[in-house]
Amino acid sequence: MIHLNLNRFYSVLLIIFSISLLLTMGFITGCGDEGDPVTEMVSGEGDKTTEPDPTEPVVDPPDVGEPPVVEEPKVSYKDDISPILAESCATANCHAAAARAGGLDLSNYDAFKKGGNGGVAFVAGDGKGSLVVKRIDGSKAPQMPLGAAPLNGEQIQLFIDWINEGAENN
Numbered sequence: 001m002i003h004l005n006l007n008r009f010y011s012v013l014l015i016i017f018s019i020s021l022l023l024t025m026g027f028i029t030g031c032g033d034e035g036d037p038v039t040e041m042v043s044g045e046g047d048k049t050t051e052p053d054p055t056e057p058v059v060d061p062p063d064v065g066e067p068p069v070v071e072e073p074k075v076s077y078k079d080d081i082s083p084i085l086a087e088s089c090a091t092a093n094c095h096a097a098a099a100r101a102g103g104l105d106l107s108n109y110d111a112f113k114k115g116g117n118g119g120v121a122f123v124a125g126d127g128k129g130s131l132v133v134k135r136i137d138g139s140k141a142p143q144m145p146l147g148a149a150p151l152n153g154e155q156i157q158l159f160i161d162w163i164n165e166g167a168e169n170n
Helices: 002-030 038-043 077-088 109-114 131-137 153-164
Strands: none
Touching: 077 109, 077 153, 131 153
16 A cells, blocks of 8 residues: 555656646746847847947046045144143143143143253154153153153154144144
8 A cells, every 4th residue: 555655656746847847948948038049149240339430529538536535633732642741741740830840841732842951842743853752762861751651652653643743732
């Protein structure tokens, strides 16, 4: 009895496969090349390209120009430099308005720009050559801030960039 059921199963499976095969072949033949003759495809006849007309003016595509240059934001005295000075330098024992160690007051921009007993603190456009940078990077003794942890490389680079960008009170 089991043998008979397997034969029926195979018969049904064969019928389903045959119908699927016929439908697939019909679909493939129905989705042809829209009736283009083979000769047209081989010979290149019927191409839609034409030679340019020499009497027609040639129009160049519009010039889009260079992409706009996105300028990096400048280092800000108010947002970048002043907080470092307030935290590390313009403290009660060092370069605050009252203490003015070395004659240098770092509590505001104008006093910082004026400099102290050692001369002007910075020259706009000369970051690495400015006295303040030489003091905070340790290339001129004593390294500042005196008796405290030195500024990190990123903070020193902010001073260099700010001075190179014009040392504006921004």
